[in-house]
Amino acid sequence: MSAKKTYEILAEAFHQEQVETCFALLGDANMNWATALAGLGCDFVYVRHEHCAVAAAMAYARSRNTVGVSTVTCGPGLTQVMTALPAAVRAHIPLVVFAGESPLKNHWYNQELEQAPFVKACGADYHALHHPDRMLRQIRDAFVQAQEEMRPVVLGVPFDLQNLDWKGDSKLPAPSRDVLPKMRPMPPHPEDVADMAAVIAEKRKVIVMAGLGALRSEGATEACKALAERCGGLLATTLPVRGMFHDDPFNLSIAGGFSSDVTRECFAEADMVIAVGASLANHNSYNGTLYPNAEVLRIDTAPTTLTQGRITAHRHLRGDAGMSVRALVEALGPRDANAPSWRSPELADRIRTSPADGSVHAQEQGLLDPRDVAIALDAALPKTWEAVNSSGHCSYFFAQMPDRPVENFLTIREFGAIGNGTSFAMGVAAAKPGKPVVMFDGDGSLLMHIQELETMKRHGMKVLICVMNDGAYGSEIHKLRSEGLTDEGAVFGRPDFAAIARGFGLQGETVTDLDTLPDLARRFEASSGPAIWDFHVSDQILSPLMQRAHPK
Structure with missing residues (x-):
């Protein structure tokens, strides 16, 4: 019988941590390890962009109250997650990211990068796994640290070391759940x-x-x-x-x-x-x-x-x-x-x-008021569906759904970055399989990672994307206008998201009549895959937050 490879033993160390789901984009420095972990029964969600692997793990961790796990390859694979790492740090979300590293034996490698300073600059911690005698314990300790400090820990393992025959002790250390302190709640004095x-x-x-x-x-x-x-x-x-x-x-x-x-x-x-x-x-x-x-x-x-x-x-x-x-x-x-x-x-x-926002705005012919869209969606969509709110100007309107229980509504926006909605929706869908997920987003945010529609389709995720389409970066146009400057650098026109959805094999609807939402909701619930509902909204209606921060 041939000896086990190091990457196989490392996969076993993750498996012992009861990792049920891993979000991944494969490359030279992580694909063998990921294949071994999948072979041990871990479910994998294979995304189309590295950022989305880490961001989806954030939502999964928050939804399941556990450590999120993701994996990217070394060098450019890791640099793609520069936005997700500080977002997880600010939100105090425990993650372990298996990132790989460039091979130690090479005198030159085109994807080589000093990964530790990069990761630490994002507020996460980094551990280089360079010695087989320490690797298994370092993995366990990463899970301990992520939970004690409530932040991401990135593991760098040179892929030439991963591919060596394992010659160390195959006995795994006690898992993190056995070494973390079991503390009772602290009573007040x-x-x-x-x-x-x-x-x-x-x-x-x-x-x-x-x-x-x-x-x-x-x-x-x-x-x-x-x-x-x-x-x-x-x-x-x-x-x-x-x-x-x-x-x-x-x-x-x-x-x-x-x-x-x-x-x-x-x-x-x-x-x-x-x-x-x-x-x-x-x-x-x-x-x-x-x-x-x-x-x-x-x-x-x-x-x-x-x-x-x-x-x-x-x-x-x-x-x-x-x-x-x-x-x-x-x-x-x-x-x-x-x-x-x-x-x-x-x-x-x-x-x-009372309406959340009682300010008066002129009605634009052929365009919807974003406040009306949020109210109509709240009324039409079952309260038992999982809801995910993204960031950006539209997130204010979607947040005004006070009757939806916190257990079914995910909001992570401590870093203020748009473009995370699709990733968060995938994380929730993986954390709560079988439940419909409705994701609220803006057009600029959705376009940042539109490729993940294919991921949702391939993995059979029942995600409904409701996009407020104002044809622009909403926050930026209002800020520019308040300064008396041209907004042309933030206005792009309204993409046909319904057609884009159908191009990915999803359902797609351009919603012009809000009275049709109950019927559309029933049709989506009876369907089996993801969908996009595109709402063309006025770009003249500012959220109260924007009105106060950037008055004309």
């Missing part, structure tokens, strides 16, 4: 709870705002609802967890640049914001201007004073989100029936019925 409860009791207009830390904490959703009710206050979330309180009548939904008109009004009146497991980033607080009159209490397992250059909170309570909020509710005690309350049937009705 009783004295801190008492102090914070006394402060909260004096407030009259409280907003409980939850972030990813609350979503990941057992029982925190219901605890936050109970705290808001106890205070006679309201609920809100950061953008990544919009929909966490989708069934509560006093849910203001998104706090930050994407806030609705009513949400902004309420935050302006608030005298206390209780941030539960939220990072209080600039976008979330709208650069510190969203709640100018509120005292901020931050609940976190590792509270910090400064976030993105700002002092974000006046008070801190260290502890697990769910445990801390439940402790506050208990410390506050039963609510006095005569205590003043911000809640009222009238406010609940305003939250439910």
